[in-house]
Amino acid sequence: MSPALLGLHDVQKWFGGVHALKGVDFTLAAGEVHVLLGENGAGKSTLMGVLSGAIVPDAGEIRIAGEPVRFASPRDAHAAGVAMIPQELDLVPGLDIAANLFLGNEITGAGVLQGRRMRDAAQELLAKAGVALDAGLLVSSLRIGERQLVAIAKALAADARILVMDEPSAALSSVEADHLMRVVRDLKARGVGVVYISHRLEEVARIADRVTVMRDGQVVGECPPQAPQAELVRLLVGRPLSDLFPPRASRVGKPILHLHRAAFDPARPRAGWQAPRDVSLTVHEGEIVGLAGLMGVGRTELLGALYGFGAVGRWSGTVEMRGAAARLGTIGAARRAGIAYVTDDRRGTGLVLHHTVAQNTLMSIWRRVTPFGLASRGLERRRVAEAMENYDVRPRLPAAKVVNLSGGNQQKVVFAKELMNGPSLLLLDEPTRGVDVGAKTEIYRRLRGLAEQGLGVLVASSELTELLGLCDRIVVMRAGRTVHAFGADAGEDAVRAVCESGDEERAA
Ligand SMILES: Nc1ncnc2c1ncn2[C@@H]1O[C@H](COP(=O)(O)OP(=O)(O)OP(=O)(O)O)[C@@H](O)[C@H]1O
Ligand SMILES: [Mg+2]
CATH class of the missing domain: 3.40.50.300 (P-loop containing nucleotide triphosphate hydrolases)
Structure with a gap:
């Protein structure tokens, strides 16, 4: 041989x-x-x-x-x-x-x-x-x-x-x-x-x-x-995994984010950046809404423009948070409105690689743990330990540099960091990229748990099976527009067909 x-x-x-x-x-x-x-x-x-x-x-x-x-x-x-x-x-x-x-x-x-x-x-x-x-x-x-x-x-x-x-x-x-x-x-x-x-x-x-x-x-x-x-x-x-996805929302509450015929006008248009042109969707308390569509249809841009990340510009049309007109477009405004964002580029935007897991995790709440400008080391340590436990970051070494973690564990740190702030609306772009199946299940379970407590989630994913398993509703985008909305019982073939077809309907 x-x-x-x-x-x-x-x-x-x-x-x-x-x-x-x-x-x-x-x-x-x-x-x-x-x-x-x-x-x-x-x-x-x-x-x-x-x-x-x-x-x-x-x-x-x-x-x-x-x-x-x-x-x-x-x-x-x-x-x-x-x-x-x-x-x-x-x-x-x-x-x-x-x-x-x-x-x-x-x-x-x-x-x-x-x-x-x-x-x-x-x-x-x-x-x-x-x-x-x-x-x-x-x-x-x-x-x-x-x-x-x-x-x-x-x-x-x-x-x-x-x-x-x-x-x-x-x-x-x-x-x-x-x-x-x-x-x-x-x-x-x-x-x-x-x-x-x-x-x-x-x-x-x-x-x-x-x-x-x-x-x-x-x-x-x-x-x-x-x-x-x-x-x-x-x-x-190393063990059987019964259910990949948790049960769906038992009930949803009031609207958190409501967009109707909303468009975003970037101050400096860039080639390849698909601005949101006509977006209608609502995310309620307790609801996980998915964004589906092919590469380049503007899912990432929609999330980015809501968070004020990736482009400077102005929204027009109806943009409401909790029933009141919201002026979104900067990160400060988004955070004040209770929005958190997990980007699809953990290296470029999510993490400071040469900082430790602890530093990265605490980044978004620095002001909160130190209400009087005094760091409480004990409290910080507890919050970090809790977050690492919750998101199963391995190894459990708060002092490890993020750059030395495996890809999937870096993604878990991104999660821990963003959710530390207790947001009311969470924007997720490819949240489980590189995350193994066991940890995915954990993340889905945790998202559903947060939703049960009133969090609204808007998630873009290129994995249709993930959206179908996780979401209460799926909104399909094409060329910067929302074109169709599916309920939780949608079939994969039907959603895929709308993603890939060219005829346009308006989302509900
Ligand atoms: N440069 C490094 N310094 C310290 N520890 C490291 C370094 N590179 C990898 N490790 C550790 O070695 C182990 C294996 O990591 P590796 O990146 O090979 O995992 P992986 O199987 O590729 O995981 P993933 O699916 O998350 O990409 C992990 O515990 C990781 O934290
Ligand atoms: Mg790897």
Whole structure:
């Protein structure tokens, strides 16, 4: 038998006192899609960091086509044919797409950068990855899902034998995710070995040749790709999980947010920023309302404009909070109105990475814990401990720097921080991106619990199954407009059809 394309043997890694990899074995064959599953903090990204040269292991061996290799840097891994789409994208926002695609591999002719050629080659790469974006756009102007697509194109540019995708679909809507599945199948047909990490279990059966589950730094089992999701979940979280979603609202109260034919006029319109143009919806006390739609229809922009984040401008039409006209448009106004916001970009806007979990958690209430300008260390400590417990932030180390937490645990810190303030309306954009299935259940349960106490929630998600399971109502958007509203009993196909169709109806 020929040796595996890739073999990782008995890999160990310590981060200070954290034993992140406890002797992991992992193999990959040419043309194989090997899905790697595991809870937040299980060690998936660390293992792939070892493979891609970003992390030097404390012990263990890497073999490529049977030959032992040693990667001291990503450059070494790259030279050996390993490419990686990291979980937290490493694109440079201030450069355009073309420059990002060729970063470190710039095309030069006679020592001069060949801008034109690079732009053309970049456009070709984008086309190959099925991405309809202009290579001249600045990465900073792209939404999260589009950045993911660019990162995928960038990895494809490397022409690798081994491609690691660390949650590549996390911010993609169903259409883009379908496309990603096709790209992966195409790579497979060309003999590329793909490691695919995802928390979206419904993807497993669609692309996996093999499934490995990690927990707590170890491989705990393999699963046939066709295994029922319940089986995957049991291996993943180590116990059966009865219900992913909590029961829906038993009753709703008065309207908190009411928009009728509301539009937002940005002071400085930006290409690609879909301003809310005609939005009608109401969020009541105790209600969780979902925003559905394809990438770019303006869900993120709607939430951002309500919170005063992402653009300066003015609302027109009816914009009411608790029955009174509200002047929203700045973060200060939003917070005074009792609005909290969890963005879809935890690195860019949600967290201060080099601060500790405790500092980040307390950020939104600093003035409240110190009512007389005096910090109460004991009270602070209690609030942080409580929040970490509530949102199951692991490891339970308030002094840990956020940058060192796993992706899913960073997201839990964002939650803890935003809800610390006791808001009356919570705006959520991709709230469970990168969060494992066990922790998702916890977050859903907690949201429902807060709603039962009178909180209203408006949540945008690219995962339709999440909206269908969680929400009391789902409002579909297209091109900055609300076009249809569904009740809790809506079927997935019906909602999907409205998201993807072009004819316009008005939301109730
Ligand atoms: N640079 C670091 N310093 C300290 N601890 C770290 C560092 N990187 C990772 N860890 C810890 O190692 C463990 C494994 O983290 P890793 O990022 O590999 O998890 P993961 O399986 O990718 O999780 P997720 O699904 O949340 O992305 C976690 O406990 C994490 O806090
Ligand atoms: Mg990870």
